[in-house]
Amino acid sequence: MAVWVEIDLCDGCRRCKRECPYDAIEIKDGKAQIGDRCTCCGACLEVCHHKAIHTDIQPKTIPDFSEYKGIWVFAEQRGGNLTRVSVELLGKAQELAKQLNEEVSAVLIGHHVADLADTLIQFGADLVYLADGEIFGNYRSEPYSYVLDELIKAYKPSILLMGATHIGRDLAPRVSRRTGSGLTADCTELSIDREEGILLQTRPAFGGNVMATIANRFSRPQMATVRPGVMEVVPTPGKEGVVITHESKVTEDQVRTKILEFVKEESPHVDLSKAKIIVAGGRGVNDLEGFGLLHELASALGAEIAGTRVAVEAGWISAANQVGQTGVTVRPELYVACGVSGAIQHRAGMMDSRFIVAINKDPYAPIFKVADWGIVGDLFDVIPELTKGLKTSCEVMCD
Amino acid sequence: MNIVVLIKQVPGNSDVKLDPKTGNLIREGIDAIINPDDLQALETAITLKETLGAKVTVLTMGPPQAIDALSEAIGMGADGAILLSDRAFAGADTWATSFTLGKAIQRIGKFDLILAGRQAIDGDTAQVGPQVAECLDLPQVTYVFDIETVENGYVRVKRRLEDGYERIQCSLPALLTIIGGPVKPRYPEVASLLSACHAKAPIQVWNAADIGVTTADVGMSGSFTQVVKTFAPKFERHGELLEGSAVEVVHNLIERLKQNKLI
Structure with missing residues (x-):
């Protein structure tokens, strides 16, 4: 099975190169060349305006599935x-x-x-x-x-x-x-x-x-x-x-397996995917003490606490509280990212939050691109101030 | 005891990007490594070899350069390795991959335990392990982070769940998928690594004919699923940057939270 190019018909227009999902086509000396990565998927055949790409692969037929419903x-x-x-x-x-x-x-x-x-x-x-x-x-x-x-x-x-x-x-x-x-x-x-x-x-x-x-x-x-x-x-x-x-x-x-026992883990299980408000910390929180500030903010907001992979690996927070590609996907009403740079793996787990607040020292941190409100500043100044502000605004409302 | 370990070579950093113009993956300048969960499976197998005595055979499917991953595995202590490499295997989904691996394991013949990583960091599917188990009609336990005992034809393991873990007994032969535990995978030994790169190294390369499959059943043609489109995820929002002193920015933020009824 193969896919090949009729060199005489090829004008090097690059359409096939652009279409190839496997990056298997190169243009050399104005002609398309199909390389080792080709999987014979046939995507290039359809886009060639000069019918210069040929194959000996029989198209796979789709069986009749009309009785499959629901x-x-x-x-x-x-x-x-x-x-x-x-x-x-x-x-x-x-x-x-x-x-x-x-x-x-x-x-x-x-x-x-x-x-x-x-x-x-x-x-x-x-x-x-x-x-x-x-x-x-x-x-x-x-x-x-x-x-x-x-x-x-x-x-x-x-x-x-x-x-x-x-x-x-x-x-x-x-x-x-x-x-x-x-x-x-x-x-x-x-x-x-x-x-x-x-x-x-x-x-x-x-x-x-x-x-x-x-x-x-x-x-x-x-x-x-x-x-x-x-x-x-x-x-x-x-x-x-x-x-x-x-x-x-x-x-x-x-059945060849038998469950001997189930051991519930001691740490209280938080279901982040149900949380309405989440306060999350990343590398910028620095240490357990820094996470202490986040816990105070979380309790002022009535929020659950979460962390990035870095925060989990550093032992600042348990693995059950990790948000991101390898952790939990969350979509709370409000997500407050503190000292989180916003690596794509983390963003993948929180980008559907309704509102996002980002607090970070680095104005170029990618988290600001997904934030509704960004604060460029030292979280060790901003977070205690925010916790204080929230507590007073609550007291005003309670009066 | 005979152990087969399934490994995959994957891009070493996750900063894989799409070419903004073509939408294709940019593959240049990316190192290849043994997938982390698979490395943990390999470590588990070598530990069993040391404690109970076992012959460890490592199996991978991939392009010719995947042989590097096998050399590393032998450097860590595996006894032999097999690379499944054939143009016909390219473009396989997990259905075709598990079939191909299953056929190769049947050719290896003798095995008591098959260990695989839970999932690979490039595809993140976690499907190939269980699918291989079903292909070979073996019992499976996934998300294993500890093997307690292997004796009298049974293996006892700990399986991770969202809120704790299960202790499971499973009859042999069996397939387990492994996740990271307290033990970090060892580094390969230089001497073993050098011998693994030797021409007489115990690494075999098998193609489609060697494992007795037709090209229609493997690779892209043997797959049920196809990628119809790839694109870069869009995350951007129109954000507002709050500026000023800590007191000012906090005041402004609280105003906005109130306006949107968030507090």
């Missing part, structure tokens, strides 16, 4: 509590379903979890597929992927969404391989291509420096995991839905 959301629960991302996904699923004129279904797997079905309906599910059994008591890769595969084969959904949580990222690839579907990880944006009626999945890559939109034309369901905290919850109070109970064939002797 948008499914995996309703992740632990100990009978739904994770917030499951409800967020139902919000997005409603929007996608409207465009496709299809139904939203939730897949609920667990033991004694039937009560959650109604909650799922109140957040947008038209249908709930319920697999309830002792074997599903605690999440394990094998029984959960077996039952999801059974359901997919029986009911043929067009789209399947899961939260990009530790469970979702364990389960989704397993199901994808078992079912024979492509999968896109950690999406931050989902939309429907109106012409083809397919799901367009957008996700950050290369640490957030590049956004990539990915399509899954050749398999069903179109599977994606989605970052928690990115999609909006859309309640549907009073909605009525249908619960379909599924009896799975999976038995304990097919």
Whole structure:
């Protein structure tokens, strides 16, 4: 298989070079040359005005998927509590379903979890597929992927969404391989291509420096995991839905893992993705003492505290409080970034905040580009003043 | 015990940029390293080799220069390495990648444990490990940060969750994906590193024919997903810079917070 250039027809217009997603084409002596990085994707063929690029690759045909319908959301629960991302996904699923004129279904797997079905309906599910059994008591890769595969084969959904949580990222690839579907990880944006009626999945890559939109034309369901905290919850109070109970064939002797115990971590778990106000610190906070100032500001604002990767690695704050590409994605009403330079990895986790305040000594810090209000100054002066100011303004209001 | 470690060579700094004119990745001047989680998997494997005795084989798929990553792995203490390199493998999504790796592991044949990093810093998908496990019909545990014991045909591990961790027992053979723990990966030894660069180094290069796959099942043609567009993320807002003394800027900021009903 190859792609090659008919040199005589090529006028070196560079269109193919610009189009190549793999940077595999060079223009040498006014002619296009295809290099080692070529993956035979064929993107260059379509843009060549002189039909100078040729290939021996047979175009891949798209199978008929007309019987695959509906948008499914995996309703992740632990100990009978739904994770917030499951409800967020139902919000997005409603929007996608409207465009496709299809139904939203939730897949609920667990033991004694039937009560959650109604909650799922109140957040947008038209249908709930319920697999309830002792074997599903605690999440394990094998029984959960077996039952999801059974359901997919029986009911043929067009789209399947899961939260990009530790469970979702364990389960989704397993199901994808078992079912024979492509999968896109950690999406931050989902939309429907109106012409083809397919799901367009957008996700950050290369640490957030590049956004990539990915399509899954050749398999069903179109599977994606989605970052928690990115999609909006859309309640549907009073909605009525249908619960379909599924009896799975999976038995304990097919399962090769056993959970010996669950150890809850001592540090109080803060769910930053739910916080209304967040005060975050980065390298510029200097030390634990500096973070003390941030804690005071946070308590004056009624805010949660967060940090950048640097702050976590320095031990100023726990890893659960890290915002960014490798941490949590947040979208609070107000995000106060103190001594945060605003590396792209950090911005990727907080750029959807409604309002952003940045306090930094360096006027060229990239955080100012995303800030609504920027203060160039020493945070050791500004933050105590701000804490004091907030306390007095509160007292004035309380009087 | 036989351990196979899956590693990936990735761009060494995350300052990868898009050419603003072409939208293509700018790859010049970027070092290649072993993906950090994979390095942790390698460290875990070498530690098991030292404590329990094991033969460690490292497997990667990539262009010819990925052999550097394998030399480094041998320098750290791996016994052998295999590079899967073929033009046909290029442009693979995780579906095609896991199939290709699965086929290569079947050719390696003997294994009790397969260790992989949780995710690579260039793609961040965390999909290849579990997909390889399903390909080979193996049990899996992901987000492993500690291996407690390997005995009597079982491995006991700690798996990280958002609010704590699980202790899990899993029958062998099994696939584990590894995240960073308290142990930092060791540096390669100079002597081993030198021998790894020797022509007789225990590094094999396999192509599509060697692992018995057709070009239609691997690389871009064997993939279900395609990148339809790449673009640089837009973050900019029209910000206002507050200036003056600390007292003044704080006063102005509080005014704005009030106007927007934030306090």
